[in-house]
Amino acid sequence: MRHPTWMRVIVHSAGLFPLTLIGISVLRGSLSVNPIQDIEQRFGRTAFYFLVATLACRPLSTVFGWYALLRYRRTLGLYSFFYASLHFFVFAGLDYGFNLPEIGKLITEKPFILLGLLSGSILLALAITSFDWWKKKLRRKWTYLHRLVYLAGLMTVVHYGWAKKGDLFNLRGDILYPVLWGIMIVILLIMRIPMMRKFTSNLRYISNKYR
Numbered sequence: 001m002r003h004p005t006w007m008r009v010i011v012h013s014a015g016l017f018p019l020t021l022i023g024i025s026v027l028r029g030s031l032s033v034n035p036i037q038d039i040e041q042r043f044g045r046t047a048f049y050f051l052v053a054t055l056a057c058r059p060l061s062t063v064f065g066w067y068a069l070l071r072y073r074r075t076l077g078l079y080s081f082f083y084a085s086l087h088f089f090v091f092a093g094l095d096y097g098f099n100l101p102e103i104g105k106l107i108t109e110k111p112f113i114l115l116g117l118l119s120g121s122i123l124l125a126l127a128i129t130s131f132d133w134w135k136k137k138l139r140r141k142w143t144y145l146h147r148l149v150y151l152a153g154l155m156t157v158v159h160y161g162w163a164k165k166g167d168l169f170n171l172r173g174d175i176l177y178p179v180l181w182g183i184m185i186v187i188l189l190i191m192r193i194p195m196m197r198k199f200t201s202n203l204r205y206i207s208n209k210y211r
């Protein structure tokens with residue numbers, strides 16, 4: 001089924017909005033004192049938000065009956081991959097000039113980068129196989145492969161929290177947001193369990209019946 005034009009406009013505007021904002025900050029010179037790190041972090045956070053939005057489509061459609069959302073899952077996922085790629089290129093290219101020995105050394109010092117790379121590799125595999133040709137070719141295996149998006153979500157939230165170097169037992173500083181996002185991802189995961197899906201769609205059915 002073709003997607004309504006206005007919905008596509010909204011989704012792509014939302015997808016390109018963060019890039020525009022970052023571009024404006026670069027042109028106005030209003031980035032932080034460490035501009036490369038600032039851009040890298042902004043791309044990372046944007047990739048993460050689009051990943052969470054992708055994960056939320058199925059549960060939201062089950063709970064509220066917004067099935068139209070499912071049509072935009074692929075686009076949202078591709079935006080997450082797009083921003084994750086920019087995040088990676090700013091890190092590896094702009095920050096480290098693709099100096100592989102230096103990057104390898106950094107990974108041994110900061111293992112959270114390895115988690116980012118693993119999560120990024122999952123997003124790459126999912127982006128490549130997100131097209132209908134692969135769906136037809138892989139059939140059931142496609143469904144299993146694309147469930148890895150939840151693993152990518154969990155790994156990214158740990159990557160995010162670890163990058164903030166916060167104190168887990170002092171839930172006030174920078175670590176607070178990654179922890180809250182982590183809780184959100186776990187809730188979204190729980191809502192994927194078939195029993196929970198059945199329960200929420202039954203609830204919706206009952207509330208619609210007595211409205």
Ligand code: HEM
Pocket residue numbers: 037040041042043044045046047048051080084087088091113115116117118119120121123156159160163164
């Ligand atoms: C592809 C391989 C990846 C590499 C090499 C990588 C590397 C990094 C590095 C070095 C940082 C710390 C930046 C700093 O504070 O100086 C970071 C932070 C972060 N990364 Fe990644 N990352 C990768 C993948 C991802 C992916 C796939 C996502 C999201 C889907 C992501 C989201 C984030 C977030 C949210 C932060 C924290 C940003 C902040 O401080 O506000 N990263 N990453």
